[in-house]
Amino acid sequence: MMIKVEAIIRQERLDDVKVGLANEGFFGMTMYNVRGRGRQKGYVLDFRGRELRVDLLPKVKIELVIDDRDLDKVVNLISKNAYTGEIGDGKIFIYPVKEVIRIRTGEKGLQAI
Numbered sequence: 001m002m003i004k005v006e007a008i009i010r011q012e013r014l015d016d017v018k019v020g021l022a023n024e025g026f027f028g029m030t031m032y033n034v035r036g037r038g039r040q041k042g043y044v045l046d047f048r049g050r051e052l053r054v055d056l057l058p059k060v061k062i063e064l065v066i067d068d069r070d071l072d073k074v075v076n077l078i079s080k081n082a083y084t085g086e087i088g089d090g091k092i093f094i095y096p097v098k099e100v101i102r103i104r105t106g107e108k109g110l111q112a113i
């Protein structure tokens, strides 16, 4: 079974998350620059005495498709390296993946990730 792990994390935690994953053999990933908000609905800055609502904050999204037997390991590696303990540390979403095809060789499934 293959699983897609999507993690939305702080930009400044990306390098540690990448290194943590690579050190355990997880190389393949896709990264996006995104903007988002969680349950604080963004936050309010005091800009020269005026309130400035920043409702979509810049974050980084990474996506990895992995063997589902590695799921706990990958979730732990991402969580450990993305963690600061402050609000806005991010979130991890998990999805089933139906198929993966390596275009160059035609390999499929776990052989292709």
Ligand SMILES: Nc1ncnc2c1ncn2[C@@H]1O[C@H](COP(=O)(O)OP(=O)(O)OP(=O)(O)O)[C@@H](O)[C@H]1O
Residues within 6 Å of the ligand: 008, 034, 035, 036, 037, 038, 039, 040, 057, 059, 086, 087, 088, 089, 090, 091
């Ligand atoms: N329910 C959601 N659906 C989609 N994306 C979300 C959701 N919640 C959070 N995100 C994304 O994750 C990013 C980080 O969210 P965040 O860590 O602030 O979540 P939170 O639920 O507010 O937790 P915390 O209280 O720790 O801040 C958001 O900027 C957004 O991109």
Ligand SMILES: [Mg+2]
Residues within 6 Å of the ligand: 037, 038, 039, 040, 041, 087, 088, 089
């Ligand atoms: Mg939040």
